[in-house]
Amino acid sequence: MSGALEIFWQMSARDYGEVASDASAGREQQAVNRSGRQKISAPRISHEAERTRNPRCLLGIKMSQVAIKRCKDYNTENMQRAVEEAVGLLGGIEKFVKLGQKVLIKPNLLSPRPPEHGVCTHPEVIRAVIRLVKKVTQDISVGDSHGGFEVISMDNVYEVSGMKAVCAEEGVKLVKFDTAVNIDGIPFAKAVKDADVIINVPKMKTHGLLILTGAVKNMFGAVIGKHKAEAHFKHIARQDFASYIIKIFMHVKPVLSIMDGIVAMEGDGPAAGSLRNAELILASDDAVAMDVVFSELAGVTPESLLTTYYAGKMGLGTSSLSGIKISGEALRDVRLKDFKLPKASFIYDAPRWVIKIFGRSVRTYPFIKVDACVKCRICEKNCPAEAINIDKNEIDYSKCIFCFCCHELCPHNAIGVRKSLAGKIAGFILKVRQRKKNGD
Ligand code: SF4
Ligand code: SF4
Numbered sequence: 001m002s003g004a005l006e007i008f009w010q011m012s013a014r015d016y017g018e019v020a021s022d023a024s025a026g027r028e029q030q031a032v033n034r035s036g037r038q039k040i041s042a043p044r045i046s047h048e049a050e051r052t053r054n055p056r057c058l059l060g061i062k063m064s065q066v067a068i069k070r071c072k073d074y075n076t077e078n079m080q081r082a083v084e085e086a087v088g089l090l091g092g093i094e095k096f097v098k099l100g101q102k103v104l105i106k107p108n109l110l111s112p113r114p115p116e117h118g119v120c121t122h123p124e125v126i127r128a129v130i131r132l133v134k135k136v137t138q139d140i141s142v143g144d145s146h147g148g149f150e151v152i153s154m155d156n157v158y159e160v161s162g163m164k165a166v167c168a169e170e171g172v173k174l175v176k177f178d179t180a181v182n183i184d185g186i187p188f189a190k191a192v193k194d195a196d197v198i199i200n201v202p203k204m205k206t207h208g209l210l211i212l213t214g215a216v217k218n219m220f221g222a223v224i225g226k227h228k229a230e231a232h233f234k235h236i237a238r239q240d241f242a243s244y245i246i247k248i249f250m251h252v253k254p255v256l257s258i259m260d261g262i263v264a265m266e267g268d269g270p271a272a273g274s275l276r277n278a279e280l281i282l283a284s285d286d287a288v289a290m291d292v293v294f295s296e297l298a299g300v301t302p303e304s305l306l307t308t309y310y311a312g313k314m315g316l317g318t319s320s321l322s323g324i325k326i327s328g329e330a331l332r333d334v335r336l337k338d339f340k341l342p343k344a345s346f347i348y349d350a351p352r353w354v355i356k357i358f359g360r361s362v363r364t365y366p367f368i369k370v371d372a373c374v375k376c377r378i379c380e381k382n383c384p385a386e387a388i389n390i391d392k393n394e395i396d397y398s399k400c401i402f403c404f405c406c407h408e409l410c411p412h413n414a415i416g417v418r419k420s421l422a423g424k425i426a427g428f429i430l431k432v433r434q435r436k437k438n439g440d
Contacts, residue, residue, distance in 0.1 A: 063318070063323050064284065064286035064288075064323060065089075065090050065284060065286070065324070065325045065326075065327065066283070066284040066286075066289050066290055066292075066327075067086040067087070067088075067089035067283045067284070067326075067327045067328045068086070068280060068281075068293070068326065068328040068331075068334060069082045069083075069085050069086040069089075069280070069281045069282075069283075069328050069329065070082070070279055070280060070281075070329060070334070071262055071280070071281050072262075072279050073262065073279075074115070074122050074124040074263075075124075076124055076128075079125060079127070079128040079262075079281075080127075080128040080131060082128070082281040083125065083129060083132055083258060083281055084128070084132055085328070086281050086282070086328065087132060087256070087258070087283050089328055090283055090284070093132050094136055095285075096197065096199070096256040096285070097133055097136045097137055097197050097199075097255075097256075098137070099136060100137055100139065101139065101196040101197050102137075102139045102195050102197070103139065103140045103196070103197045103198075104141055104142075104143060104175075104191060104192060104195035104197070104198050104199070105126060105130065105133070105140065105143075105199045105201060106142075106143065106144055106192070106198055106199065106200050106201060106222065106254070107121035107125075107126055107142065107161075107163065107201045107202075108120060108121045108201070108202050108203040108205075108221065108260075109121065109144040109145075109146060109157050109158070109161050109163065109221070110146060110147045110270060110271060110408060110409075111146055111147055111148070111152060111157065111408070111409050111411060112152060112156045112157045112159075112160040112161065112411065113160065113161065113411065114161070114162070118263045118265050118275045119205075119265070119270065120157075120161040120163075120203065121161075121201050121203045121260045122162075122260050122262065122263070123162035123163055123165065123166040125201060125258070125260040125262070125281075126142060126167075126201060127166045127170060129201055130166070130167075130172055133199065134170075140172045140173070141172060141173040141174070141175045141191065141195075142166075142173070142174050142175070143174065143175035143177055143189070143191050143192075144157075144177070144221045145177040145189065145222075145223070145224060145225055145228070147228065147405065147408050147409055148229070148378065148382035148405070149226035149228065149229050150378075151378050151381045151382065152378060152382070152409070154177075154178075158174055175191040176191075177189030177190075177191055177192070177224055177225075178224070179191075183251055184247065184251065186227070186247070186248060186251070187224040187227050188223060188224070188251060188252065189223070192222040193252075197255050197256075198253075198255065199254060199256045199258065200215055200218055200219065200254035200256070200257040200258070200287060201218075201257070201258050201259070201260060202214050202215045202217070202257065202259050202260070203218075203259070203260050203264075203265070203270075204265070204278060204280070204294060205264065205265040205269040205270045206265060206266055206269035206273050206298075206342050206345075207269055207270050207342065208268065208269070208270075208342045208343075208345075208404040208407060208408075209238050209403065209404055210238065210241075210245075210305065210306065210307060211300060211304060211305055211341060211342065211345045212291070212294060212295055212298060212300060212305055214259065214290060214295075214305075215254075215259060215284070215287035215288075215290040215291050216245065216246070216249050216288060216291055216307045216308070217245055217307055218287075219245070219248055219249045219253075219254070219287075220248055222248060223248060229382065229384040229405065230384065232401065232403040232405060233384040233401060233403075236402075236403070238306060242306030242307045242309075242310055243306075243310050245307050246307060246310045246314060246316065249287070249307075249311065250314070250316060253287070253316070256285060257282075257284050257286075258281065258282070258283045259280075259281065259282040259283075259290060260281070261280035261281060261282055261294075261297075262277075262279055262280065263276070263277060264276045264278040266298075266336075266339050266340040266341070267341075268342050268407070269342060270408055271407065271408045271409070271410070272407060272408075272413040272415070272416075272417075274340070276336065276339070278297075278336055280297075280334060282294065286317045286318055286324075287317060288308055288312060288317025288318055288319055289317055289318040289319075289323070289324045291305060291307065291308050292319060292320065292321055293321075293324065293331070296321060296331055296335075297331070297335055298339040298341075299337075299338075299339050300339075300341065302319060302320065302321065303319070343417050343418070344364040344404070344417060357426075363402070363420050363423055364402075364419050364420070364423060365397060365400065365402065365417070365420065366400070366402075366406050366407050366415050366416070366417055367395065367416050367417075368388075368390075368393050368394075368395065368414060368415060369413075369415070369416050372412050372413060372414035373390070373393070373412065373414040374412055374414070375390055376411065377390050378411065379405075379406035379409060379415055382406070383405065383406055384401065384405060385400055385401045385403075386399065387399035387400040387401075388406060
């Protein structure tokens, strides 16, 4: 499989018009659209218009489905109703889970953060999913692995995120991903591979490296602890990292994904962004299609998400809106207007000429906010490149691989992200260019 993936990767890189600005080090590769068009904010066609001219839809050919339901808060009853209705629009839970099957519910539990921080999947969403699955089978467990490999304990993550309490109240197992099954060189959690059915429950958030983190990226958590940091270290360029996520996703495809978009995170997610009341629950039989809809909601062209792009190329799901049947709310009614993207994201889809002019100096980098830092050393111990020295409040940028794990894992939002001077200038030029294009 890895050989096939390699060939696929080479083809995809060509298709994507990839430019490596530092090929020897494998760093700072910039994916740009051949046309030089700013893809992140490119104008979109509404899904209604897409569907009316979509021959697949008109011919009744099977399409991926995404259900969108509004839900204004995490109130238990409201949550249960929204989840049940969303899954009902897909055909009901019985379509995905059969009597007696072993079900693993996989939330996003990045780090020990309480529900109100909007970093982890909210426990009330998990409660609603548990109650729904219980209608079919009682063999249910909940589990995830956090984003680090040192200092952070999964017991603490389960406690702080509210997952422990919900599982105890609902009488289901909370499993730890501490035993590995090696497949294709990847140590998957045994609990994941042992499950008959995986229900994926991602959180609607932005992501510094991949722009958005949704249903496909959430399966990265199926991998055991330290390997995740090693994966960052081995797959430095974001194209490499995205194709690695796809390699994982191929082995642990969920049958059903339910996205917690009640309170979403915009800006510098996945841990230090700002909260946004999106008031949405998404459900889908296709994690790739779910990410397409999320990107549409956020105003990002789906092909700008490398995981979506590669998954589509690999035939792992539907990567274009025209192949997706949307039910419940219409996209135009629930779009997240002016959804803020991570600071780093402007670089990823910058036109070729911007990369040519500014080269490697266009970048974003992490820095320690000394006043906010409590010296817990989580960032230092979990930095895959060992680039952080907390005693000196320093990050060694000659070692840093710009994975932003420190930014994700700091529980005190004491790792900031800023643009280099060239990045600020390039960002300003792109903004002016985009405004001109939009006629503002
Ligand atoms: S920057 Fe954050 S994670 Fe790192 S030592 Fe300070 S508080 Fe801890
Ligand atoms: S300093 Fe932060 S961004 Fe740089 S390699 Fe370490 S964890 Fe990654």
